[in-house]
Amino acid sequence: MSRLFSPITVRGLTLPNRAWVSPMCQYSATDGVPGDWHLVHLGQFATGGAGLVMTEATAVVPEGRISPQDTGIWTGTQAEAWRRIAGFVHAQGTAIGMQLAHAGRKASTRRPWEGTGSVPAPEGGWPSVGADAQPFGTYAPARPLSTDEVSALPETFAGAARRAVDAGFDVLELHFAHGYLVHQFLSPLSNSRTDRYGGDFEGRTRLALEIAEAVRAEVSVPLFARLSATDWTDDGWTADDSVRLAKLLAERGIDLIDTSTGGNTPHPDIPVGPGYQVPFAERIRTESGLPTGAVGMITDPHQAEEIVSGERADAVFLARALLRDPHWPLRAANALGADVPWPAQYARAKSWH
Numbered sequence: 001m002s003r004l005f006s007p008i009t010v011r012g013l014t015l016p017n018r019a020w021v022s023p024m025c026q027y028s029a030t031d032g033v034p035g036d037w038h039l040v041h042l043g044q045f046a047t048g049g050a051g052l053v054m055t056e057a058t059a060v061v062p063e064g065r066i067s068p069q070d071t072g073i074w075t076g077t078q079a080e081a082w083r084r085i086a087g088f089v090h091a092q093g094t095a096i097g098m099q100l101a102h103a104g105r106k107a108s109t110r111r112p113w114e115g116t117g118s119v120p121a122p123e124g125g126w127p128s129v130g131a132d133a134q135p136f137g138t139y140a141p142a143r144p145l146s147t148d149e150v151s152a153l154p155e156t157f158a159g160a161a162r163r164a165v166d167a168g169f170d171v172l173e174l175h176f177a178h179g180y181l182v183h184q185f186l187s188p189l190s191n192s193r194t195d196r197y198g199g200d201f202e203g204r205t206r207l208a209l210e211i212a213e214a215v216r217a218e219v220s221v222p223l224f225a226r227l228s229a230t231d232w233t234d235d236g237w238t239a240d241d242s243v244r245l246a247k248l249l250a251e252r253g254i255d256l257i258d259t260s261t262g263g264n265t266p267h268p269d270i271p272v273g274p275g276y277q278v279p280f281a282e283r284i285r286t287e288s289g290l291p292t293g294a295v296g297m298i299t300d301p302h303q304a305e306e307i308v309s310g311e312r313a314d315a316v317f318l319a320r321a322l323l324r325d326p327h328w329p330l331r332a333a334n335a336l337g338a339d340v341p342w343p344a345q346y347a348r349a350k351s352w353h
Helices: 036-047 076-091 147-166 181-186 201-218 239-251 278-288 301-309 320-324 328-335 344-349
Strands: 008-010 013-015 019-021 052-059 095-101 171-176 223-228 256-260 292-295 315-318
Touching (some): 171 181, 201 239, 315 320
Parallel strands (some): 052 095, 292 315
């Protein structure tokens, strides 16, 4: 019996398997509205057998987009466009989740295939905001958010969460990782504030906890948080900090930690290799008691099976492996001897002989 292809229930939602789609930015929206590209991109993973399909980082406000071409969920027009996509995914018998995000000082950047750095206002960019004024690498400096502006962010996330659930989303994930706004508050490397949102661990984690509380009060669906478990940099955010924060998030209704690393400094020394982030997911799972998802260079079905069956994580999030092969879950199920449903339109290909 494959553990990877066994169901898992999170806050009353049963997902058919534990091979899930990791959020992957597509930089292909107009005014935050997803289009046909997003329908096909996310829809192919649903037909390919993924147990949960996650959207890219979806901005809760216009200035929270990573690039001008990122998706959003701050308007009803955006929500209606997402409703079409959620409906297609549901029709394939699986669930869909939205990652709610604010890029902070890493906002208003160019799409990867159009260069690097900040986009100036004449080209559709905007001034970024952050925990403090420090820029990310060579990006434009950020405007530090006032205390009142920070205090308003939890309700902003809650409003976005409400629109997402109304549009048909089954799961929400709070993006607290990869050097984006909330991670900027968490890490002492990017938070030199002296108000109640800075200073010690309690101050630096206050925004994350307030957002979790506000969103949980607004919605009843499963709620994940993506953390960068370490900055991979001296004097930065650490695995110990992540375990401590995970425990506090659990008290506020977070159901699972999507465990990644890095993103808050331009050139950290990261020992990249197959499954290199799995130990962080395992540690958070063991020490906090929260379920975790593992992500990062998970490409082989037997590797994914070992992570889940070995109780190192409760699910795996797949990214590049799915871009190469959107039907990776169906192929993996065959390799692991699991009998899983195929779309009726593709059933004649189920036999691999």
